[in-house]
Amino acid sequence: MRRVALAVAFSLALPARGEEIQLPQPAIDALTQIDELPSTAQLDGAFGDQALMNLQMIALDESSIDPGVQLRAVRALTHYCNPLPCSASDPVHTTLTTVATNPRYQDARSGSDLLMLRAAIESLGILRVPGDVTILVPQLQHASRDIRAATAHALRDLGNTQAIAALRARYQQEQVPQVRIAISDALRVLGQPI
């Protein structure tokens, strides 16, 4: 297996499938903090002017990156779309939609793959691209209560009232109090409280 080193000065292309990504220590440090999320300044310090590309590479890797690092990279991508709401064509958005619609993650029922889906859903909510309703709404039916709750929060953050009908419908059948509360909160913010 070829190894591709991510480094501050050179990381200009996404690795080909099967290539193993080696992270420089500053990147690992930035993306493994226990009680803080990396700030933009910290990410820039770790990756230099290639932070966005490196984070994309980490987020899209499917073989060699530590899941803990990858989760934080997905979340950290949201630092690199300014201003918000993000453009649908922005590379941050396209990367996150790629992760969120990856069947490996969408079909996951447990484990770190499910956490990746949750990370992508949460991040899409932050970007506030109205059209992401079509990506998020189906996740209200996900088998995982944590994904359903995260989706309700993301739809709340998205602010698109087109999600109201789907949220109401899910609320009617939802049995888990955690998710019902999340949906109720989303509907309240969207102006249609239960």
Next chain:
Amino acid sequence: MSSRALPALVLVLLSGCPGGGGSVGDSCSNASDCDGPLQCVEHVCAPRCQRAPECGDGYACDADGLCRAATGEVGDACESEVECGSGLSCQIDGTTATGSGKLPTSCSAQYPGRPAGSECSVDTQCRNGTCALGHCVDLCTDTRDCGSGDACMSIPRIEANGVMFRGCLPARGTIEWTIPVIGPRSDILFPIPDAARSALLVFRVDDVAQKVGALRVDEPNGDPLAPIYKKPCHRSSPTDTTCDDVVAIEQYFAQSVRHLPEAGQSELLLPSTPSTPLIPGAYKVKVSSFRANDSAGSAIPRVTAVLKMDSAVTLDLHFYFLDLDDHPCDAAFGSRRLDAAAAKDATFFQSDFVGELRTVFSGGGLAIGATTYQDLTDHPDLDGLTIDDAGALLSLGAHETGINVFFVRTLSPVGLQAFGPNPGPAGVAGTRQSGVIISVDTLCYRSWSQLARLTAHELSRYMGLYHNVELEVAQHPSWRDPIDDSDASSRNLMFFSELGGIELSPGQREILSKSAVLR
């Protein structure tokens, strides 16, 4: 002890005269009527004393264990409660030290108030006329003058601007009291007895939209031009050339006392480092509430003080479990529900998690003591926790000793593995910061022992340690903890990354051992 009062003390009875035969409780006229080492006190055979209160009001207990009646009368000078006769107490008379540097004290009539150790806010609430650190205090010259569990120590007199006097306070555990604050920005005095090992202030305001904390802290008798803490600057506008984020952070790290006002609640812990030890006397603290832009707030802070009085090093942990049913990482706990009952028995929890915590903290000189387990299944809004709601969860932390540890399903933002105050409100339960939060979804990609390491890291922050270095230490060498002997190694327990080690320096161990969460 007063030179006038001492000769007046009367030896009630000689002791040690064998052969009297009287047992405890038998009547006697002198010690020879009592058996063996017993003494005759008020015509009753009694055991030798260890503390004066065993002899009753108006008696001292001497070094031989004999009760001696006090003869101090109203107006007589005194130094200890045991020098004043029955119905009298030794009280502080003024707020100005005499030529000897001591406050004037004399025997005065007792108040119809509370006994020593009771809570109080003013002297007159106490039977013996002295209220300090929120508790009724008896004046003393020796620990024998104090009730069981108390010790005679030097205490700053707030009403006399910190002049020290000798009084009885608990020798073990913690002392907690409320310091009154009169306005949104006020100066308070924080009295530190000479026996205290650490001191904590918990600042709170009800309006969580406002921040609260200390603006400035001065040591007892410190140089007014050299406070030991000044709140870091705040950039007032984009054109402010005196302060930016980096300058503010530099100011924070440049100080040996680490503190930042926070929304709703914050803590100030002394000491933060062995190189700036706690000094007996009255610290002067300017406390304030703040608006979001750091201007003066309108909320009046509530201030709770906590002192650790002993060298106990046992850490109790109180585990709370939110609803972790059907968790995506349940492979780490046998694909079954993780709750209080399961955690009590499961090997992965007792051995891999609590066992690893024991190992980590034994390296820090601490022992894990009692562990308690409780389900919190009636808070579905907090199962998957958004960090903005952390205060609501932590306020459910009901234990004052030890640390409350909450296991939640998930933490948002994704990637946060743990959350807690730094430092936390040791000894104060039910506040917005009374515990630490651990996200169970970390177990999808880390082991129980790795979760234990990051939990120990967060618990240590609660107890007053800081990251040994911050991520940016290469660019900013001062961005590290205030402890001289902790290095920058990733092997340190306080390394910010989850991939760090469990080492602690002697200085870090010293700070840990002084936390008021320990018993």
